[in-house]
Structure formats: C-alpha cells, structure tokens
Amino acid sequence: MPTSCASYPGHPRRARTLPCGLAGLALMLSLGACGPKPDIRIGFIGGLSGKFSDLGTSTRNGALLAIEQVNATGGIDGRKLVMVEQDDKQNSEQAVIALTELKKQGVVAVVGPSTSSIATAVVGKANEEKLLLVAPTATTNKLTGKDDYFLRATGDASLYGRLAAQMHFEKRGMRSVALILDMANADYTESWAQPYADEFSRLGGKVLAMQRFKSTDNPDHQAIAKGLLAASPQMVVTVASSVDSALLAQRLKQLQPELALAGAGWASTERLIELGGSSVEGMLFEQYFDRFDTSPKYQRFLESYKARFKSEPGFGAVLAFDAANMVIAGIAKAGEPAALKSTILGIESFEGVQNRVTLDTFGDATRSVYFGIVKDGAFAKLD
DSSP: OOOOTTSSTTSOGGGGGSOTTTSHHHHHHHTSSSOSOOOEEEEEEEOOSSTTHHHHHHHHHHHHHHHHHHHHTTOBTTBOEEEEEEEOTTOHHHHHHHHHHHHHTTOSEEEOOSSHHHHHHHHHHHHHHTOEEEESSOOOGGGTTOOSSEEESSOOHHHHHHHHHHIIIIITOOOEEEEEEEGGGHHHHHHHHHHHHHHHHHHTOEEEEEEEEOGGGOOOHHHHHHHHHTTOOSEEEEESOHHHHHHHHHHHHHHOTTOEEEEOGGGOSHHHHHHHGGGGTTOEEEESSOTTOOOHHHHHHHHHHHHHHSSOOHHHHHHHHHHHHHHHHHHHHHSSGGGHHHHHHHHOEEEOSSSEEEEOTTSOEEOOOEEEEEETTEEEEOO
16 A cells, blocks of 8 residues: 555645655654554444344444454554444434535545445435445445445345245245335335346246335234235245344234245344244245354454454344455555545455455445255254
8 A cells, every 4th residue: 555644534735745654864854744644534324223223233343343353453554444433323314414424524435334225315425425335235226237436245136036036936835925025125125025026926936915014104013914914825025124024924923823934134133033033933034144154264253253242243244344344455555535436446356254245347246145044043054
C-alpha cells in the first residue's frame, strides 16, 4: 500500500507533497511532519434492534471480528481500523439518516446493510455520496447488474430460490407447495419466492398459493396458517425471518402435524430453533455457509468468534466477516478512498473464511450454496 501521509482521510493537506518514508533527512528534521497515523474508519449499518436484530447483530459481530483481527497484527500500514456502527432499525428513512451520519463521521466504506429492503432504500444515498457499501446478506435481485456503490459478499436471491425449488422437487419429492412472504423485507422475499415458484412449476410441481403478510403489522399467524393449508399443499415454504418462520411453523404444525416445512435462508439463524422448538423439526433450508466445516481455517474462525461473542456465528457473521475482509483488502491496496470501489472490483476474487467469493464487474458475488435441515433440535447437513 502507498505510504503517503495523504492516503486516507485524517492527514494534513500539506503532507500531500511529503510521502512518509521517502522524504529522508527533511522528514527526520521535521520531527512528526506526518504526525501519528490516524485511524481508518469503516462503517457498519444493520438492524441492531427490533425483530430482525438477530441478523443485524451477527453481521455486526462478524465485521467487528475481522477488524479486530487485523488490528491485532498491526492494522494497515501501522494504522488502526475503527468500526463505526449505526442501527438502521429496519426502517428505510432511519437507514438513510444512519448512512448520512456514517459519511459525516468519515468512514471510507460501509459493511452492510443486512437486509435487502434497507439496501434498496440507501443505495441512492450511497451513490450520491460515493460511499461504498459491501453488503454481507442483502440478496435482492433488484440491485443485480447495476453499476453503483453497492457490492456484496453473497449471490442474489433468485439463485437461491431456484436451487431450493430444485432440491425440494428432485431430492425431497415435493409436488405441491404454498409460499408465505413477509413484505417487511419485500425486496428479498419477492426476489426469492418468484424464481422459486417459476422453477418449481417448470419442473412439474404446483404452486397452490403465494400469500403475503407484513410482520411489522402484528399479523395473525393462526389465520395465515389456516389460509395456507386451505389449498392442501404437501409443503409450506416460509420466506420470512426466523421469528415469523418459527411462529408460523408452530401454528401450521398445530393444524397439520405431518406437514412438510421449508424456509428461505433468511430464517436459518439460531433463533429459529430457540423460538420454534419441536415445530421446526425437519424444516429445510438453503444455507450460505457450511456449519459443519472441519477445515483448520474455519475452526480458527469459529473458536475466535465463540470466545469473543459467546455464541455461534451463524450465516450472518460468516458473510460479514468475509465482507469486512473484502473492504480491508481494498483499503490495503487502494491508496485513497476514491479508488476503493475500482480496487475491490479489480481484485475480483477473495479468499473467504470457507470458500472464495468472486465478484463480477457489477460487484455481484458468487459463492457456494449448502442445504440443511433441523434435526434433533439442531441444524444438520441434508442427507
């Protein structure tokens, strides 16, 4: 990385003509012309409060762990990384305010947001400010193929929806399904559910119902469950958070104990099992990471995360750890904030904690997909 004092915000403007390490005797005589190296600020935005806070908190923790690990080895060119966090409260207006505040605080890039609807709400402001977002878990296809200031560490939801439909039809023998979508994060749920329905139908299955609700409007989960079962599907697929997927599973299983259940990846956090109990037993998911990875690299990450946060990481933490390291790699190479986007896109392929994350020219990522099931009260590999 270039070692000019002007590389990142915080250096005196007069230092632009006096690179550290190259000014020789003049620099030595100036006794601190460069002064102490200022911190590099990296922003975080996610839902840290409210019913979606399990995802927001895990992404915050994953990003923070990545930053702390770099600081433990001396930072970047001797400069400490500092994470500045903002709670978007899963509210579009609040998210724009939060992003504006991060810009005011001098962050060079932002890890986040955590959900698709917030990503679509803030991308315009990010473009206006030329403030780079690297989202760990925002998968909406509304932002796919866009030349903007939004990059991500995982693929878009349409891919996961199609792959889930294939797995349900071809490997689990499902021939009829009903879907329920939470419109509180519609940019994700619609992006996942419609490709799922299209693919399931193409394979020869029947989508008997596609209902919608809004989790922030205090919905009647019992009434929703009855409506879903009215069409007599083999399986109900919840495209919702862990909280609402757990509540719906309880109501559905009360009405029809043998019903098959599946959820989109958004629901597959530890809170699903905590809230759903026996009702989510046998529930299927597509996963963004391998919970059962025995590689030394992942085991080191797992041990570090559990020691630091006293909890299991979950997919949000793994993806945010990768997203933060993408930002860090860009900072180490870019030399100045204005070049950060092009630098990260130029690096293109990043070694994640489990597998490579590869970006296309628009910053849309590809990474491995895994499938899991709730078995004996815990997440397990799908046989």
